[in-house]
Amino acid sequence: MDTLFDILWSEHLIADIGDGIGLIAIDRVMLHERTGGVALKSLAAAGRTVMAPRQAFAVMDHIVDTLPGRSDRTLMPTGTAFITETRAAARAAGIALFDLGDERQGICHVISPEQAIVLPGATLVCPDSHTGTQGAFGALAWGIGSSEAEHALATGTLRVRKPATMRVTVTGRLADGVGAKDLALHIIALVGSDGAQGHAVEFAGEGVAALDIEQRQTLCNMATEMSAFCAIIAPDEQVFAALEGRPFAPHGAAWDAAVAQWRGLASHPDARFDREVTVDAAEVAPMISWGTSPQQAVPITGAVPSAGEGAAANHRRALDYMAIEEGAALIGLPIDAAFIGSCTNSRLSDLRRAAAVVKGRKVAPGVRAICVPGSGAVKRAAEAEGIAATLVEAGFEWREPGCSMCFFAGGESFGLRERVVSTTNRNFESRQGPETRTHIGSPELVAASAIAGRIVDPRAKGEA
Amino acid sequence: MEAFSRLTAVALPLMFDNIDTDIIIPSREMKTVGKTGLADGLFAGWRYVAVGSREKSPDFLMNRAPYADAKILIAGQNVGCGSSREHAVWALREYGFRAVIAPSFNPIFRGNCIRNGIVPVQLAAEEARTLGDAALREEAEPVTVDLDSMTVEMAGAGPFAFALEDDSRLMLRNGWDAIDLTLQHRDRIAAWREADRARRPWIYLETGR
Ligand code: SF4
Numbered sequence: 001m002d003t004l005f006d007i008l009w010s011e012h013l014i015a016d017i018g019d020g021i022g023l024i025a026i027d028r029v030m031l032h033e034r035t036g037g038v039a040l041k042s043l044a045a046a047g048r049t050v051m052a053p054r055q056a057f058a059v060m061d062h063i064v065d066t067l068p069g070r071s072d073r074t075l076m077p078t079g080t081a082f083i084t085e086t087r088a089a090a091r092a093a094g095i096a097l098f099d100l101g102d103e104r105q106g107i108c109h110v111i112s113p114e115q116a117i118v119l120p121g122a123t124l125v126c127p128d129s130h131t132g133t134q135g136a137f138g139a140l141a142w143g144i145g146s147s148e149a150e151h152a153l154a155t156g157t158l159r160v161r162k163p164a165t166m167r168v169t170v171t172g173r174l175a176d177g178v179g180a181k182d183l184a185l186h187i188i189a190l191v192g193s194d195g196a197q198g199h200a201v202e203f204a205g206e207g208v209a210a211l212d213i214e215q216r217q218t219l220c221n222m223a224t225e226m227s228a229f230c231a232i233i234a235p236d237e238q239v240f241a242a243l244e245g246r247p248f249a250p251h252g253a254a255w256d257a258a259v260a261q262w263r264g265l266a267s268h269p270d271a272r273f274d275r276e277v278t279v280d281a282a283e284v285a286p287m288i289s290w291g292t293s294p295q296q297a298v299p300i301t302g303a304v305p306s307a308g309e310g311a312a313a314n315h316r317r318a319l320d321y322m323a324i325e326e327g328a329a330l331i332g333l334p335i336d337a338a339f340i341g342s343c344t345n346s347r348l349s350d351l352r353r354a355a356a357v358v359k360g361r362k363v364a365p366g367v368r369a370i371c372v373p374g375s376g377a378v379k380r381a382a383e384a385e386g387i388a389a390t391l392v393e394a395g396f397e398w399r400e401p402g403c404s405m406c407f408f409a410g411g412e413s414f415g416l417r418e419r420v421v422s423t424t425n426r427n428f429e430s431r432q433g434p435e436t437r438t439h440i441g442s443p444e445l446v447a448a449s450a451i452a453g454r455i456v457d458p459r460a461k462g463e464a
Numbered sequence: 465m466e467a468f469s470r471l472t473a474v475a476l477p478l479m480f481d482n483i484d485t486d487i488i489i490p491s492r493e494m495k496t497v498g499k500t501g502l503a504d505g506l507f508a509g510w511r512y513v514a515v516g517s518r519e520k521s522p523d524f525l526m527n528r529a530p531y532a533d534a535k536i537l538i539a540g541q542n543v544g545c546g547s548s549r550e551h552a553v554w555a556l557r558e559y560g561f562r563a564v565i566a567p568s569f570n571p572i573f574r575g576n577c578i579r580n581g582i583v584p585v586q587l588a589a590e591e592a593r594t595l596g597d598a599a600l601r602e603e604a605e606p607v608t609v610d611l612d613s614m615t616v617e618m619a620g621a622g623p624f625a626f627a628l629e630d631d632s633r634l635m636l637r638n639g640w641d642a643i644d645l646t647l648q649h650r651d652r653i654a655a656w657r658e659a660d661r662a663r664r665p666w667i668y669l670e671t672g673r
Binding site for chain 1: 479480481482484486487490491492493494495496497498499509515541542545546547548549550551553568570571572575576579580629630631642643645646647649652653656657660664665666667668669670
């Protein structure tokens with residue numbers, strides 16, 4: 001009567017080392033220049049080597065600029081060292097590197113499935129908190145620290161305290177114009193930003209099965225914002241089709257054998273979860289965040305709520321930071337900038353939906369609008385399909401792939417106290433720039449707001 | 465890693481919930497590809513008057529005696545949430561922190577604490593609040609974290625018991641590195657991989673690209 005998580009846990013359990021901690025086999029390690037380079041360097045400094053270099057991968061995504069014509073020089077002061085030192089360490093360790101100028105380069109969580117580094121049933125770790133995104137492929141994927149990355153590289157294992165299990169069942173289907181981002185924010189607002197703490201979350205039900213593979217990644221990505229240990233969705237034919245023929249996927253007879261095994265990866269119908277949450281997809285509306293935590297989100301037509309029980313200090317701080325009042329409507333708030341990108345919403349279908357909204361229209365005067373594709377593959381596809389041209393004609397900047405202004409690392413950022421609508425996953429204080437006020441929402445919402453110059457309901461067609 | 469048995473030190477109470485790793489160390493303060501040089505960036509957004517400035521904000525508790533010498537942090541719920549950056553813990557450690565007391569911890573942050581010699585002391589919410597209030601009131605009164613008795617106390621508050629899994633306690637107590645501990649299982653790991661290679665051959669990539 002095991003859950004999918006339990007199945008994958010026991011399949012990878014090498015030894016039980018007491019107190020609920022398992023020594024877990026790690027199938028894939030992904031690294032990026034911001035937190036991975038230091039792990040490789042520190043490993044080498046300790047005289048240790050990577051145990052399975054073929055199963056480790058490094059990419060430049062966080063610190064590299066995303067402006068056209070970029071190089072090792074970065075807008076982030078001292079950023080160059082992250083790039084050059086990660087490159088040197090990856091080469092010395094003999095691991096695959098998706099470097100600047102490599103057409104496979106992109107945000108780690110976006111390129112992993114493109115390359116079929118992530119596989120159903122595999123364990124995958126990365127020193128990055130949004131690694132759970134890749135659970136959308138039926139993998140056990142979770143974020144770790146840099147020291148744990150060193151541990152995984154050196155030993156092919158991690159010491160993991162077994163999390164509890166939680167199932168979020170989505171009944172029914174999302175309405176037109178409502179997507180996985182809205183569903184995710186709806187769930188986070190419901191359970192809270194620590195609502196899944198210590199839990200491996202399985203997303204299940206008709207509303208999840210009906211999501212395409214890119215939307216599933218958006219949903220799993222946001223599970224980090226409710227403090228989930230990881231997120232997972234049982235793999236189906238759509239997942240297998242998305243991975244088949246990709247560079248690191250098994251081929252030929254090995255593929256058939258793998259798929260045969262992957263078809264069995266599902267929670268038993270009578271599996272018991274430690275927690276169950278049920279959400280009715282029909283009740284989900286386009287969502288937007290008002291505060292400085294993703295749980296501080298409301299339906300677009302809603303208003304800034306009053307403080308809940310015991311949360312007054314945090315609530316007040318968020319209101320002050322965001323320069324917003326209790327009871328105020330979100331619709332109509334003037335914006336300074338709009339950002340479409342990040343491992344949450346930078347895949348082809350995200351950009352396609354944004355382009356459909358802005359087609360033939362112009363970004364409002366004074367609004368800075370930026371679109372950053374998640375990977376080289378997404379960028380090329382979007383250019384081939386005319387999405388890029390549509391966005392550029394509307395007035396969006398069109399960038400090279402990377403994390404870009406999803407986060408502020410001392411380099412490029414939005415301006416002081418600017419109000420930004422963003423498809424990213426975090427509206428934390430100063431996340432996108434010094435005291436920048438971030439409102440997170442779907443690509444459609446961000447695109448429509450960019451056109452209007454203020455926050456709008458993306459369903460209100462033609463409003464600008 | 466430095467071993468930890470018992471520590472008596474000033475505690476810094478920052479009684480907010482969800483103190484995330486961006487607050488503990490903003491991205492812009494992570495300037496090097498290393499684990500050091502981070503202490504100046506600790507709580508930079510709260511600690512200095514403006515972004516990029518090093519002028520201390522008089523409003524921030526850590527800028528005032530005796531809290532500037534704090535080695536213990538007391539925080540609200542879900543401390544260390546947000547980005548998985550271990551820099552948050554390296555910055556705390558480099559500044560001198562050896563323990564964090566809170567009603568709940570983000571699990572990645574908690575794991576990073578243990579691996580870097582910082583004791584995560586999880587208490588009931590009222591207990592943490594009692595200590596936090598006392599630390600604010602009785603400015604000079606130190607707090608004691610004891611890994612032998614597994615308690616935390618200060619004059620007039622506690623002792624409160626806390627728990628840690630044996631494994632973590634062992635590492636903190638002896639200053640051990642987790643990799644050394646795991647490599648004691650080297651043969652078992654090799655045997656497991658051998659068997660798994662037959663079961664899931666596609667996991668074992670033979671060629672790099
Ligand atoms: S896009 Fe943003 S959230 Fe995603 S990995 Fe990059 S910095 Fe992190």
